[in-house]
Amino acid sequence: MVTKSTEQRNRSLDNNPFWANALIYLVLTALSLITLLPMVNVLAFSFSEARAIYDNPLMLLPHDFTTAAYTYIFSTPALLKAFGITVYVTITGTLLNLLFTVTGAYGLSKTHIPGHRFLLWWTIVPMLFGAGLIPFYLLLKELHLINSLWAMILPGLVAPFNLILMRNFFWSIPDELEECVKIDGATEWTALTRIILPLSKPAIATIALFYAVGHWNDYFNGLFFLTDNGKWPLQVLLRSIIIDMSALNMRGTNLGQDVTKVILTPENIKSATIVFSIVPILVVYPFLQRYFVKGIMMGAVKG
Amino acid sequence: MVMSIAKQKQQRTSLKLSALLLTAVMTTGMMAGCTGKNDKESTSSPGSASPQQSSTSSASASSSETATLAEFSYMRPVWGPATFVAGGAYEQALNKAANVKMSVQIVPVAEYDAKLNTVFASGDLPDVFWASGPADYKFVDMQKQGAFLKINDYLEKYPAIKAMAPQALWDQLKDENGDIFFLPNASNPFNPMFNFYRKDLFEKLSIPEPTTIAELEAALEKIKTSDPKIIPLTGQDSFWGLGALGTSFGFAKDGWMPSKEDPNKLVPYWMLDGVVDFNMWLKDLRHKGLLDSEYLVNKDWSHSKSKFETGKAAVLGINWAYTPEILQNMKKSAPDAELGILPPLQGPNGDAGGAQLFSLYDRGIYVSSKMKDPDGFFRVLNWSLTEGSDFSRYGVEGKTYTVVDGKKVPLPQDQVENDFKTTQIEPLQFLRPIQEKLDWDALKSQYEGAGIGDMFDEVKNKYYAYTANYYSTYRLPSTVSETEQKDGARIYTDYLQPLIDGGATLNDKWNKPEWEAAVKKWLDAGGAKIIEEVNANQPSKAKPQININELFPQ
Incomplete structure (x- = not known):
């Protein structure tokens, strides 16, 4: 049942014009990034030296790993x-x-x-x-x-x-x-x-x-x-x-x-x-x- | 159908496995929840006197009085991580040395007041507990209802306890009958904010060291002209940041001072001309681009410090205690950078700059009037200030400190065993004498150890230069106004908070006439009555006299 509804959804996406799908993916990607990036940022902070956090407050990878x-x-x-x-x-x-x-x-x-x-x-x-x-x-x-x-x-x-x-x-x-x-x-x-x-x-x-x-x-x-x-x-x-x-x-x-x-x-x-x-x-x-x-x-x- | 049966079997197996796993985790959880306690109890239950302890305690007791075991419950806030484990090696050593058995309850300082209120309401007062003291009317009320022990006699019996705070502080704590119910945690009231500056930058631009507010403003303008990227002046706020500049306008923030019209009448600081002038001056600096645009906006208090350390700002106002950290970090960014400390600046109306006087105490201890053996607590407190003073202050030799050239040097925390780390000692501490709250010898060692010993004399000289002229509230902590208790917070929020908490600096709407209009509304809404009651309840309008050289000799 679940598989079927997924197929139906996929078909409905296929029917969309390209720009509509692009927009959907763009919005979903943006929302995903908005949710994930702060968490990645926090994770990177937790493995960084204190000084590096001051210098790179928006890091996605640890600086001066510790x-x-x-x-x-x-x-x-x-x-x-x-x-x-x-x-x-x-x-x-x-x-x-x-x-x-x-x-x-x-x-x-x-x-x-x-x-x-x-x-x-x-x-x-x-x-x-x-x-x-x-x-x-x-x-x-x-x-x-x-x-x-x-x-x-x-x-x-x-x-x-x-x-x-x-x-x-x-x-x-x-x-x-x-x-x-x-x-x-x-x-x-x-x-x-x-x-x-x-x-x-x-x-x-x-x-x-x-x-x-x-x-x-x-x-x-x-x-x-x-x-x-x-x-x-x-x-x-x-x-x-x-x-x-x-x-x-x-x-x-x-x-x-x-x-x-x-x-x-x-x-x-x-x-x-x-x-x-x-x-x-x-x-x-x-x-x-x-x-x-x-x-x-x-x-x-x-x- | 076959598939379905197989699936059902698989699900049942999976459920059984899950249940087994859950049971295992629960058991592990229970064991983890209980093992630590049992382990500790097997060595020594918290505060319990083992036969060995009892015999040692009795043997080491110097008098028949100290041979009696002192037992009491003790509740206190902790500033460090609340990771205290009862019954540790330090606690055992303390129990043995002080002949005490304490039931300690700690609460992180941020939640302490809320927890204390709840405990009060339940009527379950611990024998001994920390509180903010008679400056909070709630405690005065409880004191009047007989909840706390009167301690006058104990202060006479144990002179060391009385000597831990200056007489001026004990006088502040007396009620109308001369009775004292509160043991203050005496603190150093002299914590000046320094105005640091980049000496190398000033020299490069041929700017002489400013001595007045006008000269400082001229210097800031010159810096701005020479390099628009540099923030001429930065600070956290008007107290912890630019508080020293505020004193140049002749007022103590958050204090009550004599009115310009009538020196025998105390008024809150927002009614003084200097406060308005200071806020308008800061607003003007902001308009000219001379004050950090993040002043009062950035909620990260350390932004101003970071900017100064990394060469993005030229002048910084901040607590003097940060000097070593600022200097070290500054040298990391620019090894050739030089740190200067401005002298106290003379203000536009001729007021000499200086320091704002902090309270003479920061919280303290009440003893419950229902405590069975109050003398037991006072004996232990007295011990911690006399024969047990070194133990209370430094801990155990080899565990928390070493002796170098005859001086006790605390061990760095990463070299200390878990049972002797600060987090295990802080919950078991009481009160220390005010004289220990500023230790120049220890500070000198700290500066030298950090490789900045050549800055020490300059810091010490500036410390005394700033504190020589102090601005303090004239209102005593025990002076109460009923109207203030009832409506004070509300009318402050309604009429004054928008302009006093930064609004006057950040918002162009608030000019001098608007400020005065807001104060008038506050007066009409009940402020005038508060002033009247405060003045009626406090006959003495004298400035608190505290001699820095007596407290902390140079």
Whole structure:
């Protein structure tokens, strides 16, 4: 089906006049470059000497190649541990997110269940009105979640937006499919796991990516709710490396330190940090992309 | 159909493999998340007193008082990367030497205030924590509610703690009853901005060293005429960049000073004639092409420094602490280049240039009134300023410093073991005496080590020349205005921010009459009441007297 539509698209491109195709390719190439060049620039910065960045702020290849910025990042003892914590929170969090979102959305998609409309609103209201940081902190304190890694997982266990996205997807699946298996004796659980979920892989992949990226980039919950810095996720450490190197240079009054020996500027550390923090997500993305695109398209048509 | 079954099998196998892989990754993640902690705990749990530690602590205690273990929680910001690992070798050495067991919580400085506010709201105050101090009304309010410990008695009991800040600072921190609740992180208030210039260029164009603002402007014009590509004057902004030039117009930026009409009435700096004149002068320089077109526009603060170092700019205003870096980088670009430092310039109205006085402290420490053993903390602080002073300042010999010719020389960070790097020491530090905030001997070694020792005397002389005439706010940090607390930020943003934060220099709309009209709107909107309250709440209108030669003798 996909192959066919691609062929149709190719044929329609073939029917275009040359100038139209040239324009399409030109615009797409320009858009690709606009997206890619800043990333290439950041990558080149991360492997360049600080001085060379000043002289060549628009480089696409490293100048005065060095891995000093990465050495700086990896020489911090807490970094690998923070990486492990982030991986743990991302994987555990995403799996639990999926479990609760999928089961919650499945229930909400059954419009014959009494009170389903109330429950739907119950999930939508917090999406529109947040309580604020301090009540949130107090709640976690009462739940004894302060300084626990669960503080990074449980509060956002079910994101209302993802729940609604998933619920709408389930809703769009014809009831007849479920009825068929139920006639054959299947339970709700069997219908969900054997029929609905296999059909929902694109939507699940989409929200899995949303959740995973959210956990991977989460720095706020770690910083505010974990008092033991030994439990901080990677992003808190990386951010402190970027921000505070800048602060060191901004002050310039710390006479106890030899500012002349600071050879790494914030720019190349910042670039190396950006590369380091986005690579894992970049690696995962291609595997999910197939489902991701399909999921969005299906949502657009049926949702 | 066969293909389909085969495909299904393949998918099932693939799913199983994925599940196995996920489990493996989760396990690895958990192990990575826990191993570090366990490893550390196996050697020494954070702050715990091992039998060896306890016996050593007791043995090394110099009195029955110091033999008592001090235990407290401690929250502080860190300026360096927040990569502290609790229970490291430095912390163990500190615990042993100071007989202390601390539960340390660090927060990157950029997020510290937000985190502190949240912790306050939860009522979970740490025993000892850093804060911005009584200049922020929130802390005054909490102080009045009894959240913080009164420390007057401890200052009398431990003279070394009192001696770490000048009396003028303790006086500033007293409330209306003479009580003190805040331990200031005393800082060097003298951090002049220098006006650097390319001496070789000035000599080539036969420009004598300017001594007044008028002479400087003439020099800038001559440079512009000789080579239009050179930026005659550059700087970051009107404080960190061209702040020294601002003093030549007779005001302290961000300060309160006596009104021209009534010397016994303090007014905010934007009501002083000199501020308007300075901004209009900068605007005029910009129009003539004498001021960097990126002044206040480029958000990268170092652009002006880079331009000067690479010979693209002739005069640069910047913090004096950058002298070694500027000189070294300048020599890399042009080995024959020479660096000069202008003297403080006399302004158009006869005001002598100099330095803006910074605050006498930068944050500090509060002790919770609920702390079980506050004397324990003061004992440890006192230790860090007396018998443990060298340990607190230099660390451990062979680990963080070496002794050369009888002097303690800090080891470069790349030669220091992980457990003794700055990132592992900073979270465990308290307060240091103000006298240590400017160390000429250390600076001289630094200049000599960098091969620019011949510049040191010139820098030192200019430092004292600039700081001899300082401009400071006359308003005490503890002087409060209720109207300012309520409406101050709003009316400043509504009426003054567009012109004060660079607008008057960059936007031709803002001329002197427009400036005065904006100030009048601010006064009418509540500014007049703020001035009235500040003056009523601060009887003394005297300029803060701080003697640089007493703090940091030449």
